[in-house]
Amino acid sequence: MSNYPALHLLVGGEQISGDGRDSEDVINPATGEILGRLVHANAADLDRALEGAEKGFREWRKTPADKRAAILTKAAGLIKERAGEIAHHLTLEQGKPLGEAKGETIYAAMLLEFYAGECKRLYGRTLVRPEGSRVEVQYHPVGPVAGFAPWNFPTLNVMRKIGGALAAGCSVIVKPSEETPASGIAIVQALLDAGVPGDAVQCVFGVPDQVSRHLLGSQIIRKLTFTGSTAVGKHLAKLAAEDLKINTMELGGHGPVLVFNDSDVDQALDTMAATKYRNAGQVCVSPTRFLIEEGVFEKFRDGFVERAKALKVGNGMEDGTQMGPMANSRGVDGIQEKIGDAVEKGAKLMTGGERIGNQGFFHQPTVLSEVPTDAQIMNEEPFGPVAILNPMSSEDAMIEEANRLPYGLAAYAWTSDPTRRRRLAAEVEAGMLAINTGGVSAVDAPFGGVKWSGYGSEDGREGVMACMVPKAIHEG
Structure with missing residues (x-):
């Protein structure tokens, strides 16, 4: 009666569910009703996602900027077309009024539209030097990104983990909240339907600490982006520090x-x-x-x-x-x-x-x-x-x-x-x-905090640059 969709992982463009994997119930917070059963990624699934992210990064970073922009713009259009359906699922699993859920989903599409434009605005600079020499500063995508999103804004927070990274040329493995999975799956599916390679954007679920340790324990992942509590953010930052991964942390406030x-x-x-x-x-x-x-x-x-x-x-x-x-x-x-x-x-x-x-x-x-x-x-x-x-x-x-x-x-x-x-x-x-x-x-302004509320920014140009690293080219 709730018209809640079937749930699955998205690994390498493939929908994965069942087959003896662990799973958990998704609950409607307004009624206590069980909406569906969410499968957890096992270790093999996560390893496959990591291998795919490495491959997807090599492919996606070489995709011309105008083509990346066109694909992301198409995905934003699909999200807008599907906003009513996505909002329905969002309200069922998260609880907020349907109008707010639809507004959030439209905003996520608008953010992706902005990021699509940023694909063609990734500027470097040339430094002044004596005749015959030059220094050029280029910006390159940091590499595969692991993004962990919470349940309070299930479409927007997932987009914040994905959009800037894809615009920069990175691949992404995103883990939406297990309490609001359908919203995140819908965002990733729209990107896949628009033409983002299946290895460039993937969606996994599981016990949060197990998934984060597995992904952050791999040298394939070069950046972590997280929205959530300060306590969990500190924990993830410590895990990321073992491999000196770049972090973006949007944490608690008051x-x-x-x-x-x-x-x-x-x-x-x-x-x-x-x-x-x-x-x-x-x-x-x-x-x-x-x-x-x-x-x-x-x-x-x-x-x-x-x-x-x-x-x-x-x-x-x-x-x-x-x-x-x-x-x-x-x-x-x-x-x-x-x-x-x-x-x-x-x-x-x-x-x-x-x-x-x-x-x-x-x-x-x-x-x-x-x-x-x-x-x-x-x-x-x-x-x-x-x-x-x-x-x-x-x-x-x-x-x-x-x-x-x-x-x-x-x-x-x-x-x-x-x-x-x-x-x-x-x-x-x-x-x-x-x-x-x-x-x-x-969408065009940085979103982030200071002190225990985190560091780094999402949204705006800063959300893309947070997924890039500078390289200085010195010529004599």
Whole structure:
């Protein structure tokens, strides 16, 4: 009844399933229903994928730039054509509202379109030297890439692992999340259908630690790209360091939102409440710590609570749903623990705080106010539908609190003062800063963080250059 597709690996262009391999259930987070059974790659499958990636790299890197661009553009078109079907599968396995799922998938196609154009913009440079000599700087694809993507944005995150690498001329083995496999398979299949060689882009699944150790233990892989928690990112970086592989790490965040007395409070409320509860707060760049100047604190707090209470929570497949379930029971349990700890330490629970029903993984949109700094939720990424609202005495205090944690992915600010905007741009420690907007990403802009939120960038020109290495050619 769910119209969920059959699941498989994609190795060397071949669909692989069953044959005695280990497998696991894929669960619908809105109903608890088993959607399908996902096969795991065994050691032989991974070795075959590695051998294919080495072969695919030799072939794909020699494909002329205009041909690579045409193939990636065609794949982007196929993803757009299939966006409705892909979004249906995405919502079933991840939970977000169907409209958000389709928007994410279209955005993934737009990102691939941008990367297709970058195929023909991989510039080097010539350095000035005395007559008769020259130095030319060229950029070459780094080699086969291993990409590990999480479940919260199953099409976009997979595209971020694949698109820049393919544009650079690299081959890719991607491991989407085992909790949201159909979305990732659909993205890879569109690339194959458009003409990317089967050895140049492959898709595997399995026990994450086993797959990552196997792939990163091979000298064939020359780059790792990962989106996920800081703890896992540190673990993978250590594995990659054994072979000095290049890394791109997009890790956890704890996004501060600085709201000043001179801001348009109503606009800030409308924008940031919607941004906070998007995908049930399961967003790396989600706004989490709202640092509100005292003069507008009560107005902002009361308006935020009102908007949280008005949200329609339900199955993402149903019309009118604004927030779906959390993706798994781990998320619900973790949020419950953090809310309980905060309240125990003196935080005020303004609304929400509870699970919804006993079917699926639904949780109320929650607002905590005046949360002490030593509360767990003030120091660890919530990754759920909880907003923290605290009054602040001054700009300096707000910046200090924004920078207090070791995370620095996305930050937000609301002010009408242009001079303050420049100060914030200089002083807030984050890879991305949104001022008077909730958006921190664009296909042509770098996406990444600082400190414990990782290093390297995806999206934009930087997402392609992260998959290339410079070579200096000296001629006498």
